[in-house]
Amino acid sequence: MKARTRFAPSPTGELHIGGVRTAVFAWLQARHTAGQFYIRLEDTDQERYTAGSARRILQTFDWLGMTLDGGPDHAELQHMKSDEDYPEALADGSFQGIPGPFVQSQRLPIYKQWAEWLVENGYAYRANETPEELDHMRKEAESRKEGFRFREEMRVRQEVRADEPHVIRMRILPRDGTTRFHDMIKGDVAFENANLDDQVILKQDGFPTYHLAVVVDDYTQGVTHVIRGDDWLPSAPKHVLLYQYLGWPLPVFAHVPNVLGPDGRKLSKRHGATSVFEFRDQGYLPEAVINFLAMLGWAPGQGDEQNIFTFDELFQKFSLEHVGSSPAVFEYTKLDWMNGVHIRKLAVDDLAKRLLPFLAQAGLPMDTDEKFQLLLRTIPLIQERLPKLTDAAPLIDFLVNDIETPPMEMLIGPKMEQHLSLHAMREARRVLAELPVFEESAIEPALRALGAELQLKPNQLFAIIRNAVSGKTVTPPLFGTLAVLGREVTLNRIDRAIAQLQTV
RNA sequence: GCCCCCAUCGUCUAGUGGACUAGGACGCGGCCCUUUCAAGGCCAAAACACGGGUUCGAAUCCCGUUGGGGGCACCA
Numbered sequence: 352m353k354a355r356t357r358f359a360p361s362p363t364g365e366l367h368i369g370g371v372r373t374a375v376f377a378w379l380q381a382r383h384t385a386g387q388f389y390i391r392l393e394d395t396d397q398e399r400y401t402a403g404s405a406r407r408i409l410q411t412f413d414w415l416g417m418t419l420d421g422g423p424d425h426a427e428l429q430h431m432k433s434d435e436d437y438p439e440a441l442a443d444g445s446f447q448g449i450p451g452p453f454v455q456s457q458r459l460p461i462y463k464q465w466a467e468w469l470v471e472n473g474y475a476y477r478a479n480e481t482p483e484e485l486d487h488m489r490k491e492a493e494s495r496k497e498g499f500r501f502r503e504e505m506r507v508r509q510e511v512r513a514d515e516p517h518v519i520r521m522r523i524l525p526r527d528g529t530t531r532f533h534d535m536i537k538g539d540v541a542f543e544n545a546n547l548d549d550q551v552i553l554k555q556d557g558f559p560t561y562h563l564a565v566v567v568d569d570y571t572q573g574v575t576h577v578i579r580g581d582d583w584l585p586s587a588p589k590h591v592l593l594y595q596y597l598g599w600p601l602p603v604f605a606h607v608p609n610v611l612g613p614d615g616r617k618l619s620k621r622h623g624a625t626s627v628f629e630f631r632d633q634g635y636l637p638e639a640v641i642n643f644l645a646m647l648g649w650a651p652g653q654g655d656e657q658n659i660f661t662f663d664e665l666f667q668k669f670s671l672e673h674v675g676s677s678p679a680v681f682e683y684t685k686l687d688w689m690n691g692v693h694i695r696k697l698a699v700d701d702l703a704k705r706l707l708p709f710l711a712q713a714g715l716p717m718d719t720d721e722k723f724q725l726l727l728r729t730i731p732l733i734q735e736r737l738p739k740l741t742d743a744a745p746l747i748d749f750l751v752n753d754i755e756t757p758p759m760e761m762l763i764g765p766k767m768e769q770h771l772s773l774h775a776m777r778e779a780r781r782v783l784a785e786l787p788v789f790e791e792s793a794i795e796p797a798l799r800a801l802g803a804e805l806q807l808k809p810n811q812l813f814a815i816i817r818n819a820v821s822g823k824t825v826t827p828p829l830f831g832t833l834a835v836l837g838r839e840v841t842l843n844r845i846d847r848a849i850a851q852l853q854t855v
Numbered sequence: 856g857c858c859c860c861c862a863u864c865g866u867c868u869a870g871u872g873g874a875c876u877a878g879g880a881c882g883c884g885g886c887c888c889u890u891u892c893a894a895g896g897c898c899a900a901a902a903c904a905c906g907g908g909u910u911c912g913a914a915u916c917c918c919g920u921u922g923g924g925g926g927c928a929c930c931a
Contacts, residue, residue: 361931396930498857498927518929537860546858554929561931585859585926608861609924650868656879678924682866685881735894813890825892
């Protein structure tokens with residue numbers, strides 16, 4: 352069965368990584384079944400709207416590589432507020448028969464129409480209690496230590512005309528009884544109708560509340576699987592009732608558990624990065640973020656112990672059935688490992704391109720062809736040393752820029768005296784200068800032979816050469832590094848080290 | 856307060872009544888490889904929250920307890 356799923360954020364701020372995880376599940380379910388996945392903006396709360404947030408949400412999906420089959424287009428965003436831009440991915444809007452608009456504020460007449468239908472058919476009624484009256488009722492229930500739920504019987508004014516300001520509330524029917532439904536993740540769930548309240552479905556300002564909007568949109572847009580956070584589970588029975596009133600078939604429900612921080616509390620900013628853009632800026636690959644998020648609460652099951660997945664493998668293996676029902680803790684260390692794995696899988700030129708903005712950011716703009724070639728030659732030396740893209744700059748800066756001549760203590764090898772280091776350094780210089788070709792395959796045997804000749808351990812000779820040419824004690828493998836550095840620069844830096852060692 | 860959901864190594868999880876001496880991955884520790892750092896290989900420690908049932912047999916089914924989480928708006 353082809354699934355049509357959606358992600359329906361409200362444009363109220365930064366897209367949270369926990370929300371994105373839910374979106375990943377919905378997206379994978381759609382791709383797994385060769386169905387469709389789209390985005391719908393739930394902007395029915397005019398007061399909470401944050402400018403630019405819609406655009407950033409779309410850019411998030413763009414960066415993650417989560418392809419869409421529908422979503423808000425430029426015109427809609429323009430109409431809504433003044434978002435000046437939107438991702439290229441949506442420009443051609445390859446909508447596959449999903450009826451828009453994809454912004455709820457553009458669909459007001461549709462909600463109005465169904466709300467009135469519900470009133471006419473006895474499933475809803477008009478009410479106009481003031482906020483103060485409602486608040487009073489709520490306080491009173493609280494003082495009696497009872498849960499408050501608004502019911503028709505509590506109305507202050509029984510007759511409310513259609514032409515005076517009012518809201519429309521759904522009627523919970525039957526008044527007592529049980530509403531049951533099946534959830535793909537939680538299983539069979541049941542709610543007593545007596546605990547449900549006559550929820551407002553159309554606000555006085557003419558906007559629907561979430562409950563009406565989500566049901567109307569999901570049905571009219573052909574959503575087959577309602578995949579959302581499990582904080583929605585308690586209101587799901589109201590939605591089930593609305594589907595029944597409207598005579599619409601129920602979609603499949605899948606309420607996915609929350610994502611927690613390492614301390615077991617709901618994931619928030621104080622745990623570290625939570626916005627997708629933060630992960631991007633910290634050097635994580637979209638492949639790794641998606642892989643990691645998919646594995647947070649999902650596993651292939653059936654004895655399959657695979658951890659690292661490509662998008663295609665996820666499309667093939669993902670299944671809502673194997674999404675767990677308990678909340679998962681977001682462990683940053685595992686993301687780091689997974690990111691390293693995905694970095695190692697990248698082709699050299701691909702990795703080079705992805706590294707460019709991070710190198711530039713670190714003051715190493717690789718903006719000439721010569722520099723880019725240098726980067727390409729360096730990548731094999733550093734690729735398996737990069738948990739994150741931000742880790743490249745400190746590994747290669749000495750290849751791009753000149754260095755300070757290292758201090759004396761760095762030029763004296765372990766268990767060596769100054770004069771011995773000086774002698775070794777001079778010999779190394781001589782050997783390197785005499786090499787017919789300055790390549791790794793020539794440098795390595797030459798320096799090893801020298802080490803044996805001088806009766807120095809590898810880490811004695813190699814350490815001082817490393818320090819002399821890089822100014823660092825930790826670098827990519829020495830011989831390859833020297834080759835990339837080139838004979839001229841290498842000898843120059845060794846000469847400076849020799850001069851340093853000659854001082855008293 | 857009321858309602859709902861959840862419960863396997865520190866973490867992500869496999870497990871759907873017998874193949875469980877509970878498997879894998881991250882992390883942690885050790886060893887190997889090794890010019891540093893990584894990567895890689897090998898080894899180890901590490902869990903079925905508790906109590907009752909059901910059953911010949913329970914991590915798996917039921918009930919309760921405890922502990923976590925969520926919801927109770929003219930917000931989503």
